[in-house]
Amino acid sequence: TxxxxxxxxxxxxxxxxxxxxxxxKFDQLQQGKPFSALASAFNxxxxxxxxxxxxxxxxxxxxHQLDCVLGSDAYYLTKLIPNLTAILGLNIRCSYHxxxxxxxxxxxxxxxxxxxxxxxxxxxxxxTLFLDDLQWADPxxxxxxxxxxxxxxxxxxxxxxxxxxxYRKGETDGGAICDSIIPSINVILDCMxxxxxxxxxxxxxxxxxxxxxxxxxxxxxxxxxNPLFVTRLMMSLCRDGLLRPSLRRRRWEWDKEKILCQKLxxxxxxFLSNTIVALPDDVKPTLRMLSCFGASVSSSFVKxxxxxxxxxxxxxxxxxxxxxxxxxIDDHYRFSHDRIQEAAYNMMDVLDRCKFHFSYGMxxxxxLEDEEDGFIFTKVTQLxxxxxxxxxxxxxYAIVANHNLRAGKxxxxxxxxxxxxTYFDNGITFLRKKxxxxxxxxxxxxxxxxxxxxxxNGDIISMKLLSQQVMRKAQSFEDxxxxxxxxxxxxxxxxxxxxxIEKSLDILSRLGIELRxxxxxxxxxxxxxxxxxxxxxxxxxxxMRRMTDSTMIMAMKFLSALMARMAQIMPNSAxxxxxxxxxxxxxxxxxxxxxxxxxxxxxxIAKLGDISGGYNYVKLARSLLDKLGSRVAGxxxxxxxxxxxxxxxxxxxxxxxxxGYAAAMVSGDIFQATVDLFFGYISIFFAGVKLQTTREKxxxxxxxxxxxxxxxxxxxxxxxxxxxxxxxxxxxxxxFQKLYTSFMFRLYDxxxxxxxxxxxxxxxxxxxNLFVNQSFYTFYFGLVSFWAARSSRDGExxxxxxxxxxxxLRKWAETSQWTFENKWYLLEAEEAxxxxxxxxxxxxxxxxxxxxxxxxxVHEEALACELAAYxxxxxxxxxxxxxxxxxxxxxxxxxxxxxxxxxxFKFVGGVMRQG
Numbered sequence: 034t035x036x037x038x039x040x041x042x043x044x045x046x047x048x049x050x051x052x053x054x055x056x057x058k059f060d061q062l063q064q065g066k067p068f069s070a071l072a073s074a075f076n077x078x079x080x081x082x083x084x085x086x087x088x089x090x091x092x093x094x095x096x097h098q099l100d101c102v103l104g105s106d107a108y109y110l111t112k113l114i115p116n117l118t119a120i121l122g123l124n125i126r127c128s129y130h131x132x133x134x135x136x137x138x139x140x141x142x143x144x145x146x147x148x149x150x151x152x153x154x155x156x157x158x159x160x161t162l163f164l165d166d167l168q169w170a171d172p173x174x175x176x177x178x179x180x181x182x183x184x185x186x187x188x189x190x191x192x193x194x195x196x197x198x199x200y201r202k203g204e205t206d207g208g209a210i211c212d213s214i215i216p217s218i219n220v221i222l223d224c225m226x227x228x229x230x231x232x233x234x235x236x237x238x239x240x241x242x243x244x245x246x247x248x249x250x251x252x253x254x255x256x257x258x259n260p261l262f263v264t265r266l267m268m269s270l271c272r273d274g275l276l277r278p279s280l281r282r283r284r285w286e287w288d289k290e291k292i293l294c295q296k297l298x299x300x301x302x303x304f305l306s307n308t309i310v311a312l313p314d315d316v317k318p319t320l321r322m323l324s325c326f327g328a329s330v331s332s333s334f335v336k337x338x339x340x341x342x343x344x345x346x347x348x349x350x351x352x353x354x355x356x357x358x359x360x361x362i363d364d365h366y367r368f369s370h371d372r373i374q375e376a377a378y379n380m381m382d383v384l385d386r387c388k389f390h391f392s393y394g395m396x397x398x399x400x401l402e403d404e405e406d407g408f409i410f411t412k413v414t415q416l417x418x419x420x421x422x423x424x425x426x427x428x429x430y431a432i433v434a435n436h437n438l439r440a441g442k443x444x445x446x447x448x449x450x451x452x453x454x455t456y457f458d459n460g461i462t463f464l465r466k467k468x469x470x471x472x473x474x475x476x477x478x479x480x481x482x483x484x485x486x487x488x489x490n491g492d493i494i495s496m497k498l499l500s501q502q503v504m505r506k507a508q509s510f511e512d513x514x515x516x517x518x519x520x521x522x523x524x525x526x527x528x529x530x531x532x533x534i535e536k537s538l539d540i541l542s543r544l545g546i547e548l549r550x551x552x553x554x555x556x557x558x559x560x561x562x563x564x565x566x567x568x569x570x571x572x573x574x575x576x577m578r579r580m581t582d583s584t585m586i587m588a589m590k591f592l593s594a595l596m597a598r599m600a601q602i603m604p605n606s607a608x609x610x611x612x613x614x615x616x617x618x619x620x621x622x623x624x625x626x627x628x629x630x631x632x633x634x635x636x637x638i639a640k641l642g643d644i645s646g647g648y649n650y651v652k653l654a655r656s657l658l659d660k661l662g663s664r665v666a667g668x669x670x671x672x673x674x675x676x677x678x679x680x681x682x683x684x685x686x687x688x689x690x691x692x693g694y695a696a697a698m699v700s701g702d703i704f705q706a707t708v709d710l711f712f713g714y715i716s717i718f719f720a721g722v723k724l725q726t727t728r729e730k731x732x733x734x735x736x737x738x739x740x741x742x743x744x745x746x747x748x749x750x751x752x753x754x755x756x757x758x759x760x761x762x763x764x765x766x767x768x769f770q771k772l773y774t775s776f777m778f779r780l781y782d783x784x785x786x787x788x789x790x791x792x793x794x795x796x797x798x799x800x801x802n803l804f805v806n807q808s809f810y811t812f813y814f815g816l817v818s819f820w821a822a823r824s825s826r827d828g829e830x831x832x833x834x835x836x837x838x839x840x841x842l843r844k845w846a847e848t849s850q851w852t853f854e855n856k857w858y859l860l861e862a863e864e865a866x867x868x869x870x871x872x873x874x875x876x877x878x879x880x881x882x883x884x885x886x887x888x889x890x891v892h893e894e895a896l897a898c899e900l901a902a903y904x905x906x907x908x909x910x911x912x913x914x915x916x917x918x919x920x921x922x923x924x925x926x927x928x929x930x931x932x933x934x935x936x937x938f939k940f941v942g943g944v945m946r947q948g
Contacts, residue, residue, distance in 0.1 A: 862878040
């Protein structure tokens with residue numbers, strides 16, 4: 034009845050029009066099951082694909098696309114969607130598992146978005162997700178649905194995802210799942226008016242509305258138009274003979290007066306309770322028992338339940354089906370309406386209910402102990418609903434706490450840390466006063482994991498209280514490491530980076546890893562590290578044993594987190610952390626943090642000038658990453674791509690950033706994913722990819738201006754200005770954008786002023802890593818410098834700056850002729866122009882044009898032609914200048930820089946008029 038029926042009818046419309054429908058239902062008594070409705074919806078979809086032989090080709094396509102998009106990371110989805118394993122047809126396992134809570138939540142959200150995209154693509158149809166009873170939705174499911182809505186943007190023209198949700202008004206705000214995210218349509222189903230009730234009765238009895246008006250009026254008077262109440266009352270009237278078919282009149286007939294005189298409760302819940310009371314004695318307890326497990330149960334679970342009390346339930350359940358209180362759909366028994374389930378549940382006394390929950394929970398625990406535990410959440414939820422007061426034997430306290438520990442770990446595997454925390458918290462409540470003495474290991478693990486989940490859920494007070502308890506009761510310093518890791522992470526998330534770093538240094542010092550007091554320069558530290566590695570071959574490092582010491586594994590986690598934090602505020606100290614990661618890897622074996630140490634070492638070596646040496650170490654880091662796996666894979670791949678860009682063709686490195694972004698998202702590292710996107714965008718732009726494609730990746734002011742869309746500069750907001758003032762990296766990027774735009778549009782005064790500002794930013798930057806954007810910065814700063822050297826009074830200073838840039842590009846061209854040769858030639862030409870060495874200038878301009886063309890840098894081929902045109906115009910060879918200018922115009926047009934073409938066209942027109 035009501036909202037759910039409306040949604041079902043809508044689902045039929047979706048399917049009939051070729052769409053894909055996923056359906057799930059939340060349940061008040063199954064809130065402990067992670068992502069209960071979402072998991073059910075996707076799992077049922079996978080089951081339908083497996084069972085329908087006509088979809089074999091689609092199944093293969095889904096499997097292939099998931100393998101291409103997710104690879105082994107599909108493992109995390111199979112924990113939530115078991116049937117997906119059969120679709121993929123592989124024994125999927127995770128190459129690396131680290132239940133970092135904050136990241137894992139975001140990871141699962143991203144994986145679900147990718148899965149929806151794959152479903153839509155494979156079926157060439159939009160996907161509709163229908164979730165019923167949102168008022169019982171768990172926070173993790175709400176967050177996942179919100180992320181789906183944000184990621185697929187249902188309001189866009191290319192939308193392939195539609196969300197439909199139903200919730201009961203007034204209990205909890207189920208509508209909040211999308212109200213604050215996207216424009217949505219709310220359909221409110223109130224009780225029916227008297228006219229609508231008459232229409233319903235008329236159609237049900239196949240009589241004209243005027244004939245049923247008296248009956249419908251009586252029904253409306255009794256039910257106030259509640260759809261469920263109307264339906265159940267009509268069934269009750271039929272059962273009592275007050276509404277009956279007449280063979281003589283060949284129609285339905287009724288006794289209005291008797292119906293009006295019938296005493297009925299005002300509330301539908303009480304009416305349903307009375308209906309259940311009237312059932313046979315063997316049916317009532319069965320309904321009450323089923324109500325304790327939620328709105329529906331599978332036939333297989335019913336068979337398991339029959340083993341617990343040792344009596345048959347199916348006959349009683351079939352009798353309830355005949356009464357219309359249960360529905361049997363496929364292999365599931367479901368209450369016809371959730372109000373019926375609530376009525377059956379509320380008929381039990383509270384104490385009896387607790388005893389029932391506990392006895393069935395313990396019975397299920399013993400029955401399923403040695404079997405594949407597919408009902409772990411069901412049995413533990415029953416025990417938790419009963420509470421510690423229901424325990425009859427002292428030994429059961431620890432048993433139930435251990436069951437909660439197992440359920441919490443499984444919930445963590447499914448990335449639902451709200452549910453996991455609830456299980457751990459319940460496990461703690463079942464512990465008795467002397468639990469630290471009597472059950473130390475169990476207590477430590479429950480408190481450790483509860484603190485980790487509390488941090489993920491933003492419950493900082495609980496995280497601190499749990500951590501304090503562990504630090505007071507721990508039998509060794511090593512036993513406090515997990516909660517200390519939570520505390521240092523919290524400090525970092527709270528923008529207390531210096532405090533987080535100091536805390537981490539203290540912890541590492543107590544583990545015998547001393548990082549303070551090492552005032553060596555970056556170069557000396559890097560050389561020390563190279564000496565450490567000098568006795569190992571590439572194969573020896575790659576095939577080194579795995580780290581097994583749990584304390585050292587935790588130390589590596591602290592070091593990898595410390596690396597990221599130091600890089601932000603004290604980058605000159607970061608090489609010492611990389612050195613320690615490598616030292617521990619050599620002495621204790623490789624861990625998932627090891628690739629991070631090697632990729633940073635390679636980046637430092639390359640920054641110090643040894644590109645080839647750095648290249649070898651970042652390649653080793655990638656090989657280690659492929660072998661070991663790591664939650665910092667996005668960072669490793671990104672840093673690897675930076676150095677590789679100085680050796681391999683720039684265009685060939687673009688795919689690395691997409692790979693790094695996907696790896697970061699799979700790890701749930703949103704910050705690193707953004708970094709990968711940023712460097713990917715920069716590389717796409719300077720690789721000469723068509724500007725329209727670049728714009729789709731992200732539109733900066735300079736790109737829009739080149740395309741010809743945005744001529745007016747945008748003014749930064751107060752918040753943006755604050756970021757520029759405090760974050761030197763962001764400020765440097767902004768200054769370069771201004772320098773680049775003013776140079777490309779030949780705004781000399783602006784270009785010179787922006788170059789001065791950019792130089793000031795660079796002077797205050799202390800990055801020890803080599804980044805790909807540094808080469809582009811150097812190139813365009815050099816071009817501006819030579820331009821200023823020819824046009825300003827302080828030309829000698831600008832000339833020295835330009836020469837320094839030229840020498841850097843010449844050195845980089847030695848390791849990557851493909852990427853840097855044309856840039857070096859163009860700077861040589863500009864320098865020769867400054868020195869009035871016109872023959873050399875002509876030669877190098879031509880070389881720059883040819884090299885850019887050969888190496889597929891169409892935008893730099895255009896730039897070389899443009900600067901050559903200015904040179905020839907300056908020395909009086911106007912025809913040659915026009916020739917190069919027209920060629921530049923053609924290449925800018927090929928690049929998609931129509932705004933630049935317009936600017937250049939005006940220049941050519943001016944030259945032609947002068948000529």
